[in-house]
């Protein structure tokens with residue numbers, strides 16, 4: 018096979034893996050949007066908050082240490098323990114559930130039957146609040162997250178592909194793990210929503226609030242449930258991104274990449290979120306590869322451009338907005354007159 | 355079920371003005387009246403969708419505090435809506451299954467760990483639902499997504515979902531509106547059979563006077579938020595206020 022094709026395959030595979038990350042964040046958006054019609058701007062920050070909490074718990078960091086030290090003149094920093102990864106993850110999941118309950122009590126409950134834009138604004142407020150809270154609780158420095166996931170280039174894949182094509186693909190172990198975890202997560206969510214009592218109730222609420230009420234479903238319970246699930250999905254996304262590039266506040270910016278993913282996949286479709294994420298992941302990597310290569314773009318167009326990854330997703334989303342506003346899988350929006 | 359001195363206001367609009375009436379166990383109680391009389395509002399008060407501004411609601415002789423619709427549903431009061439509220443994305447079967455949600459016991463964890471028990475429970479619920487499907491003669495559309503059904507069948511599926519909850523009190527808001535004669539006859543037959551065979555207590559709103567007179571044991575007549583008549587179909591038919599309201603004659 019010609020080298021360019023092999024490179025392109027490798028780029029595609031890496032794009033798929035990046036896409037999985039986008040899909041994970043987009044999935045959190047879709048879950049909340051379907052169940053409550055709320056566009057949750059805070060989904061990315063939720064992932065950040067989860068990752069910060071996880072690192073903090075794992076390393077025995079004292080929450081609010083800065084504040085406590087400044088107020089009482091103490092010099093606290095850690096509890097001096099190191100929690101096993103699994104325990105820290107479970108505790109963080111528990112904290113995400115508590116967070117969901119607090120959000121419902123303090124915010125959503127008071128905004129029932131408000132216009133979607135008001136709820137959207139509330140989630141913007143929530144995003145900034147959580148970002149600030151994360152900062153004050155755990156500090157703003159970049160933290161290393163290690164829950165024992167394999168990292169680095171996979172030797173096996175490099176060796177095997179080298180044997181086949183005479184060219185070893187560079188695939189990160191972490192990306193492979195992320196893909197497997199994402200698949201398991203989606204499978205679990207699907208089984209949950211199709212076969213469990215709570216999952217049925219969730220689908221009912223997503224479909225029609227009034228009808229759901231009439232069969233005895235508590236909307237408040239469902240809201241806590243979806244925000245908990247979204248918090249859990251955020252935790253998974255936070256672990257993956259945090260392991261990959263450290264837990265830092267730019268993590269909340271991945272939510273911005275989820276936006277074009279949603280425009281592609283539609284705001285109400287779980288398969289859409291997955292496939293949209295993959296398309297954007299592969300698309301931006303391949304486009305970058307082609308446009309920055311002197312042998313491809315250079316030879317075809319006579320010029321090359323770099324750093325296309327920054328804007329490719331948004332331009333693609335814009336094209337979709339113009340030609341297929343409901344996304345690939347979203348329901349067609351028909352205005353009733 | 356008893357309602358005492360119910361008043362319901364929306365800002366300046368008085369939808370219900372100081373109305374009292376009761377629904378006896380096992381009867382078919384109709385609420386009739388011109389458009390905008392406040393009939394649906396009354397049903398919404400009973401089912402917890404509206405909280406009355408004044409007045410008291412008694413269910414099984416116990417005074418009910420302000421309740422959320424889902425709490426009322428769990429008491430055993432099921433309802434249908436004037437403008438049909440179904441889960442359009444689900445099949446007929448799934449829609450009807452949601453009617454049994456409040457009766458499902460297995461929670462998240464037990465479902466994960468005791469698969470056998472959960473499967474058995476699911477099976478028992480399915481059996482009940484299949485019986486309702488047979489009763490309402492909708493076997494052939496069991497798997498159809500509800501969004502695709504014609505209006506008359508949607509109304510029937512909505513009734514099926516309400517029945518799946520095995521309600522002690524069934525509230526039907528214009529169950530026959532927009533139906534053709536044949537569909538109306540079917541629906542009337544279902545309502546009568548329900549009442550006869552399962553002695554379900556039913557409170558229904560209906561426009562068609564003929565249907566109301568045939569079906570109901572007792573009738574409440576509303577007009578402009580007030581109660582202007584209450585009694586057996588015969589009594590109501592001969593009530594001068596009711597005749598005037600329906601013929602639009604002014605009092606002299």
Ligand SMILES: Nc1ncnc2c1ncn2[C@@H]1O[C@H](COP(=O)(O)OP(=O)(O)O)[C@@H](O)[C@H]1O
Pocket residue numbers: 364367368369387388389390391392393394395396
């Ligand atoms: N949610 C609401 N908000 C404001 N006004 C309402 C609401 N529901 C009903 N109304 C008013 O209450 C009155 C009675 O309506 P309704 O109960 O639907 O009458 P009916 O079912 O007898 O036709 C109408 O004037 C209607 O506009």
Ligand SMILES: [Mg+2]
Pocket residue numbers: 393394395436
């Ligand atoms: Mg009405």
